[in-house]
Amino acid sequence: MTTDTHEADWAEAMLRVREARDTAAFEAIFRHYAPRVKAFLMKSGAEPGLAEECMQDVMATVWTKAGLYDPSRASLATWIFTIARNRRIDAIRRARRPEPDELYWGPEGEPDQADVLALQEESARLGRAMEQLPEAQRDLIERAYFGDRSHSEIAAETGLPLGTIKSRIRLALDRLRHEMKMKR
Amino acid sequence: MTDTIRHHLPDDILAAYSTGSLSEAFSLVVATHVSLCDECRATLESIDAVGGAVLEGCEAEPVAAESFEATMHRITGQAAATMDRPIQAAGLFPSALRSYVGGDVDAVRWRSVGMGVRQAILRTEPGASVRLLCIPPGAAMPNHTHRGREMTIVLQGAFRDEGGRFCRGDVEVADDHVRHAPVADAGEPCICLAATEAPLRFRDLLPRLAQPFFRI
Numbered sequence: 343m344t345t346d347t348h349e350a351d352w353a354e355a356m357l358r359v360r361e362a363r364d365t366a367a368f369e370a371i372f373r374h375y376a377p378r379v380k381a382f383l384m385k386s387g388a389e390p391g392l393a394e395e396c397m398q399d400v401m402a403t404v405w406t407k408a409g410l411y412d413p414s415r416a417s418l419a420t421w422i423f424t425i426a427r428n429r430r431i432d433a434i435r436r437a438r439r440p441e442p443d444e445l446y447w448g449p450e451g452e453p454d455q456a457d458v459l460a461l462q463e464e465s466a467r468l469g470r471a472m473e474q475l476p477e478a479q480r481d482l483i484e485r486a487y488f489g490d491r492s493h494s495e496i497a498a499e500t501g502l503p504l505g506t507i508k509s510r511i512r513l514a515l516d517r518l519r520h521e522m523k524m525k526r
Numbered sequence: 527m528t529d530t531i532r533h534h535l536p537d538d539i540l541a542a543y544s545t546g547s548l549s550e551a552f553s554l555v556v557a558t559h560v561s562l563c564d565e566c567r568a569t570l571e572s573i574d575a576v577g578g579a580v581l582e583g584c585e586a587e588p589v590a591a592e593s594f595e596a597t598m599h600r601i602t603g604q605a606a607a608t609m610d611r612p613i614q615a616a617g618l619f620p621s622a623l624r625s626y627v628g629g630d631v632d633a634v635r636w637r638s639v640g641m642g643v644r645q646a647i648l649r650t651e652p653g654a655s656v657r658l659l660c661i662p663p664g665a666a667m668p669n670h671t672h673r674g675r676e677m678t679i680v681l682q683g684a685f686r687d688e689g690g691r692f693c694r695g696d697v698e699v700a701d702d703h704v705r706h707a708p709v710a711d712a713g714e715p716c717i718c719l720a721a722t723e724a725p726l727r728f729r730d731l732l733p734r735l736a737q738p739f740f741r742i
């Protein structure tokens with residue numbers, strides 16, 4: 343598997359979970375992401391036992407909320423990250439996490455296939471850009487996501503290609519809004 | 527409606543919300559704005575993508591032996607009650623704000639703070655506070671300063687101050703030592719949601735000693 347197809351393949355596996363409640367596809371997702379979610383939670387300060395607990399919760403949510411996953415707006419890694427982050431806020435900081443209103447395609451709607459591919463490609467490109475960052479800079483970004491409160495400025499200075507991924511997401515949101523208006 | 531928004535969230539606030547380091551009070555203002563603004567939603571989701579790359583790059587931590595089976599067990603114990611989550615609330619408040627208020631604008635338990643201004647403090651973790659404010663048409667908000675950052679989003683009506691005119695969905699971010707005196711537009715009362723890092727200090731309205739009683 344090349345890096346380029348990697349993201350798209352995971353998105354594809356997730357769609358099988360969403361559409362067909364495909365346990366084999368979910369198990370593949372679990373084997374890949376569960377150890378990473380657990381690592382993410384431990385780096386964020388959770389004890390191994392709590393991290394395992396929360397990770398199982400996170401992965402169960404991946405299954406139950408599969409219908410909300412939109413591959414034209416997020417890679418599977420990104421979507422799982424948001425679930426893990428919210429679980430961390432709840433479990434470690436013991437605070438509520440106010441979330442924006444959900445926007446999703448609904449039971450019949452489908453994002454455009456070209457949008458999905460473009461977004462997944464952009465996500466792969468972002469991943470490669472991350473790997474190529476100087477170690478100190480990458481470390482700073484990682485620490486921010488592991489919950490180190492003192493480093494919260496990521497977008498502006500890192501030189502990551504966030505502008506292109508943002509315009510892709512913007513396009514997908516416009517199409518989704520259009521779809522929602524048509525249904526009303 | 528999302529195209530009419532002129533005043534957006536700064537990137538560093540969206541980044542702090544994405545990493546999960548932003549306080550609950552400010553996070554509620556962010557969630558409220560993003561519910562109304564696709565421009566900031568796109569920025570936020572692109573910053574989330576960095577979090578995705580960080581997760582992908584995490585070195586795998588061994589999971590418990592029966593981890594997958596245990597997870598499947600959790601799933602069967604859960605109702606698949608996911609799709610009836612609040613999508614887009616009809617009314618004034620997005621769903622995050624509703625969950626703090628216990629309903630839409632008609633469920634708010636207002637308290638008068640004088641000069642016709644009413645407020646309702648919402649319960650969040652300590653360190654920062656957030657409250658709803660209702661200012662009569664044409665009235666001035668009590669003149670105040672604050673020690674930390676303050677973030678205000680308009681939900682109904684509009685107000686004007688040195689920063690410009692702010693309508694539904696617009697956010698004003700004010701930093702330390704700014705002295706501003708917003709004035710509500712004529713027409714309907716201006717309802718906003720305001721988060722502050724430190725307690726507000728009203729200059730004209732209340733002696734400073736009285737503040738603890740009002741929890742502001």
Ligand SMILES: [Zn+2]
Nearest residue numbers: 534535563566
């Ligand atoms: Zn905005």
